[in-house]
Amino acid sequence: MRSINLLAEGEAANPLIPHTAELVVGTIAFTLLFLVLRKAVVPMFEKAFTARTEAIEGGIERAEKAQLEAQRALVQYNEQLSSAQGEASKLREEARIQGAAILEELRTKAQEEAARITATAHASIEAERQQAITSLRNEVGALAVELASKIVGEALDDQARQSRIVERFIEDLEKSK
């Protein structure tokens, strides 16, 4: 091996002098590789890069749209909520006022009724009392006259006298009480 090497060289080779074969081979090899990479590799990677960029941009766009929609829904929901709350408080207020009015009305009515009932009761009691007094007076008078005439034995048919006697009798009754 060594001897072949030395024979081929003759003298010490200058490493800065290129071999012609290597210049040719280098040119061919590099050109070949360049053509392959340019034709088959670069376009494929570029395609993937473009697709990726688009996918990312599309994703961002979709996300933005979804966010916008969510925000809109939130605003709408908040509006609905606040209007519902307002309505509810209004209703509550109305109900409170109405309730108070009803209560007041009922109380007045009840008081009136009570007063009326009391008055009626008073009147009927009074009437009954009067009636009782009158009938009592008549009966007691008749009884007393009958009793007295029975006892005294004299007929007291004279109206005026009769009533005078009854009066006196009652007065005596009241005095003896």
Added chain:
Amino acid sequence: MLALSNLHAEGDGFVPPSTNDFNLPPISESISWLTKPVLLVFLSVILVSVFFVLSSRKAAVVPSKLQFAGESIYAFVRNDLARDVIGHDFMRFVPYLFTLFTFVLTNNIFGIVPFLQFPAMSHVGFPYVLAVFTFVVFHYVGIRKQGLGKYLKEIAFMPGVPKPVYILLTPIELATFFLVRPLTLSLRLFANMFAGHLLLLVFIMGGDYMMHDSHLIMKLFSPFSFAFGIALTFFEFMVQCLQAYIFTLLTALYIAGALADEH
């Protein structure tokens, strides 16, 4: 050095690796051009092509693991190199920069891949070719953008400079654009790979030599040489990635410069 490189007989002391270690014989003697670096360069074309075609074939929005791996490298070149450096209208140059990066990176890494273990870019012919490509691309872009006359004039006579300064500046600028840029681009890559490989050879071969030496002390120190060789392998990996990055970055910068309205 010269004397040593002629001495390959065993037992004459340690023969340090030399530039001749980079002149590998043809694989088959009948095809003189088919050497190991040539094979490696073709292998790199196949590997890179297959990997990226497979990983991009079913490129989807949600990437598979394979797609993610290929896509990460592609996105790095596309976004961090092409887009951030060239800016507007960068897509035109992505295929070229992408090829450049993957091609250089793969061939560099071959330097530490077991059994391959040879960085093809340590053969100066390949970096030369790449530098010429970049040279053609960025000048072509500049001429297309501004027209040949205006492009050359802008390079030679940088606007906004006092006239007497042109005596100094014009030769420097012309040399920069037409000589220094392609040369530094290719030589930087070549030299890094060359030196890195040489360094690994020194420590691995040195360790091997010490291990087979009759002295006990030499044998004892041999593992250290190997360990250092392994540590340097990691270091080399970093350099290999870095050089691929720098080559691509500078190409992008040159293109951006040619596209800019004023230098």
